[in-house]
Amino acid sequence: MLRKYWQNADFSKRDGTNMTNMNQSTDHYFRSLNRNIILIIIIVSVIPLILVSSTIYYQFRVSYHEKVYDHLRELVHSHTQNIDFFLQEKLSDIRFLTDSCGRDLLEDELFLQERLAALQKDFGPDFVDLGVINADGEQIAYAGPFKLAKADYADAEWFRRAIQSEYYISDVFLGLRGLPHFIIAVRNSREDGYWILRSTIDFATFTTLVENIRLGQTGFAVILNNQGQLQTTQITRPSIDIIASKTIYTEFLANPSVPPSEVRITVKSDSSQHENIYVAAFLKNGDWLLVYQQRLVDAFADLNRAFIRTTALMVFGVLGIIIMAVTLSKTIVRRVAKADSEKQMMRKKVVEAGKLASVGELAAGIAHEINNPVAIMVEEAGWMGDLMEEVTFDESENQAEFERAIEQIQTQGKRCKEITYKLLSFARKTDTTVQDVNINELLEELVALSSQRAKYSMVEIRTDFQENLPSLRVSTSELQQVFFNLINNAIDAMDHDGGTLTISSHQSENNLVIAVSDTGKGIPEANLDRIFDPFFTTKPVGKGTGLGLSICYGIIEKMGGKLEVESTVGTGTTFLTSIPFQGDAGRQH
Amino acid sequence: MTSSSKKINFDPVRLLLVDDEKDFVNILSKRIKRRNIEVTKAFSGAEAIQALRGQEFDVAVLDLKMEDMDGIEVLKMLKIMDPRLAVIMLTGHGSAEAAEQGIKLGAFDYLTKPCELEELLEKIMEAYAHRKQVE
Numbered sequence: 136m137l138r139k140y141w142q143n144a145d146f147s148k149r150d151g152t153n154m155t156n157m158n159q160s161t162d163h164y165f166r167s168l169n170r171n172i173i174l175i176i177i178i179v180s181v182i183p184l185i186l187v188s189s190t191i192y193y194q195f196r197v198s199y200h201e202k203v204y205d206h207l208r209e210l211v212h213s214h215t216q217n218i219d220f221f222l223q224e225k226l227s228d229i230r231f232l233t234d235s236c237g238r239d240l241l242e243d244e245l246f247l248q249e250r251l252a253a254l255q256k257d258f259g260p261d262f263v264d265l266g267v268i269n270a271d272g273e274q275i276a277y278a279g280p281f282k283l284a285k286a287d288y289a290d291a292e293w294f295r296r297a298i299q300s301e302y303y304i305s306d307v308f309l310g311l312r313g314l315p316h317f318i319i320a321v322r323n324s325r326e327d328g329y330w331i332l333r334s335t336i337d338f339a340t341f342t343t344l345v346e347n348i349r350l351g352q353t354g355f356a357v358i359l360n361n362q363g364q365l366q367t368t369q370i371t372r373p374s375i376d377i378i379a380s381k382t383i384y385t386e387f388l389a390n391p392s393v394p395p396s397e398v399r400i401t402v403k404s405d406s407s408q409h410e411n412i413y414v415a416a417f418l419k420n421g422d423w424l425l426v427y428q429q430r431l432v433d434a435f436a437d438l439n440r441a442f443i444r445t446t447a448l449m450v451f452g453v454l455g456i457i458i459m460a461v462t463l464s465k466t467i468v469r470r471v472a473k474a475d476s477e478k479q480m481m482r483k484k485v486v487e488a489g490k491l492a493s494v495g496e497l498a499a500g501i502a503h504e505i506n507n508p509v510a511i512m513v514e515e516a517g518w519m520g521d522l523m524e525e526v527t528f529d530e531s532e533n534q535a536e537f538e539r540a541i542e543q544i545q546t547q548g549k550r551c552k553e554i555t556y557k558l559l560s561f562a563r564k565t566d567t568t569v570q571d572v573n574i575n576e577l578l579e580e581l582v583a584l585s586s587q588r589a590k591y592s593m594v595e596i597r598t599d600f601q602e603n604l605p606s607l608r609v610s611t612s613e614l615q616q617v618f619f620n621l622i623n624n625a626i627d628a629m630d631h632d633g634g635t636l637t638i639s640s641h642q643s644e645n646n647l648v649i650a651v652s653d654t655g656k657g658i659p660e661a662n663l664d665r666i667f668d669p670f671f672t673t674k675p676v677g678k679g680t681g682l683g684l685s686i687c688y689g690i691i692e693k694m695g696g697k698l699e700v701e702s703t704v705g706t707g708t709t710f711l712t713s714i715p716f717q718g719d720a721g722r723q724h
Numbered sequence: 725m726t727s728s729s730k731k732i733n734f735d736p737v738r739l740l741l742v743d744d745e746k747d748f749v750n751i752l753s754k755r756i757k758r759r760n761i762e763v764t765k766a767f768s769g770a771e772a773i774q775a776l777r778g779q780e781f782d783v784a785v786l787d788l789k790m791e792d793m794d795g796i797e798v799l800k801m802l803k804i805m806d807p808r809l810a811v812i813m814l815t816g817h818g819s820a821e822a823a824e825q826g827i828k829l830g831a832f833d834y835l836t837k838p839c840e841l842e843e844l845l846e847k848i849m850e851a852y853a854h855r856k857q858v859e
């Protein structure tokens with residue numbers, strides 16, 4: 136991606152618009168890079184996290200459901216057994232009483248009361264009363280808290296059922312006393328026909344058997360008969376709508392399970408749109424149905440709590456990942472951008488150097504070609520000068536004019552020579568002999584050399600040299616050329632108006648940094664990019680070659696250093712030269 | 725200048741001027757001749773060698789950049805033919821390496837081209853004096 140970007144960017148065009156376009160495309164590129172890194176980190180970390188967590192949660196949920204269902208099934212099953220056992224026990228008590236005492240004894244109300252008291256003593260207040268009823272439904276004897284002696288049960292539903300079988304346990308009903316209760320009746324026979332010993336079972340005691348089944352906030356159980364009538368009181372819990380659920384109960388009754396003891400579980404929503412678990416099992420040989428019901432939310436409250444906790448943890452985790460992704464990506468992108476801009480700088484330098492080299496070769500070629508004709512011209516003019524010495528002109532004015540013209544030709548020839556000299560030194564340096572150079576001494580010499588010119592231009596030269604700088608191992612004449620150029624340029628920049636020229640030197644790591652600052656008019660930004668280009672000059676035609684700074688640039692570049700410019704229009708310009716000193720050159724003077 | 729030239733009038737310097745730029749050689753020889761130096765022109769390396777065969781010279785001014793032969797080759801030939809010949813090389817600017825090589829091969833000195841006539845004359849005189857000294 137980076138490489139593509141490099142190929143697309145056109146570095147040879149360095150006008151302002153192109154630069155802004157390039158910056159925009161760079162910005163855009165880094166924004167999308169940033170976005171991509173963030174997305175990739177998030178996707179790669181969050182997706183496995185979510186997959187793993189949801190798989191674990193799903194598996195856990197399934198097994199937890201099974202566990203809860205098993206528990207409820209077991210609960211209901213054991214309770215049906217308990218209730219069945221309870222009923223069987225009561226029944227066998229009464230049967231024992233019937234078989235052991237016989238009707239004659241039991242018809243004696245005193246005896247009956249004695250028996251009742253004995254039963255109550257043994258089993259607690261489960262047995263409320265006892266009564267002996269003949270085949271016509273008349274109560275012959277009664278013992279108990281109600282005044283029910285001589286009561287006629289001939290029309291009572293339970294009596295009709297009880298007289299037909301050996302024993303009978305009734306549904307819960309109000310009966311003559313007007314209170315909910317149920318009856319255990321045992322039929323026996325005497326020579327004058329069947330008789331029945333019945334006992335009322337305390338409803339409150341019976342209800343507690345079912346009330347014991349309580350789980351969570353909403354779990355409770357009821358017993359229904361096969362008509363769907365409640366056989367136990369319903370625990371008063373305001374949140375539960377029992378009447379609406381009756382249809383659900385009757386559904387159980389309508390579809391009796393094949394083995395009556397089997398426990399069935401369904402999940403259905405009631406009229407208030409709450410989902411409930413219903414656990415049902417038949418008891419009393421399929422007459423009654425024990426139904427346990429609980430809100431689904433309540434039954435799985437632990438699971439839901441765990442779910443909320445895990446989700447919260449995951450949300451925090453994901454948030455952490457996002458924050459990490461954003462900061463990480465920011466760091467990466469910042470580094471890439473830095474590397475990128477460094478690369479860009481490098482490339483710019485390479486282009487600059489390449490341009491200098493090619494222009495240099497061209498210039499060298501031209502300079503060589505021009506040298507000969509110029510030399511001939513100068514010599515011819517010299518020859519004319521030689522001849523002038525012999526010839527005497529009539530008019531002395533003309534002679535002076537000739538001499539002036541010849542001199543002018545020679546002067547201009549010398550100027551040509553200077554230009555070609557500069558061009559050639561730009562391509563190939565004259566004195567490349569490398570030696571130890573004390574930069575401060577060199578600068579002092581140049582300052583002394585320039586002081587006369589500076590005085591003319593009303594420029595004050597200030598120097599700020601760090602002492603004991605290591606020496607540079609470079610060519611003296613080249614270095615002189617560079618700083619002579621920079622100092623001259625600085626004075627030119629302040630010409631007429633005057634100002635201050637500051638030359639400073641100091642050591643920075645392995646570099647010597649020399650700054651040449653003027654307080655002149657500054658360089659407009661449009662020109663700043665081009666000042667190191669060969670032949671670029673803002674001076675009037677004939678005043679500057681446009682080679683000075685590009686030569687300086689070439690020289691400093693060759694020394695492995697850097698030549699940079701900082702300029703503010705109206706404030707001044709600073710040329711910063713930094714040249715590395717290495718190896719032997721690094722020793723202190 | 726003129727007075728210094730006249731000093732050596734009694735024993736003129738014999739100069740061989742080698743350069744493939746004819747006009748340059750022509751005008752330069754005219755000017756030098758005016759200063760009482762005996763100048764022989766050669767427009768190529770081959771001509772220079774030929775000229776040296778027929779005559780003895782004190783000093784040779786040799787352009788290092790010529791079309792037919794490399795100036796260094798010509799220098800080698802000239803030095804073989806007359807080891808005492810003082811050769812002043814004319815080099816293009818920045819060809820210091822070639823000039824150094826020439827000096828190693830026995831050339832007297834070098835000047836960068838284009839050079840001032842006065843400079844060249846001084847150098848010629850130096851070379852001549854040097855040759856005389858060696859003799």
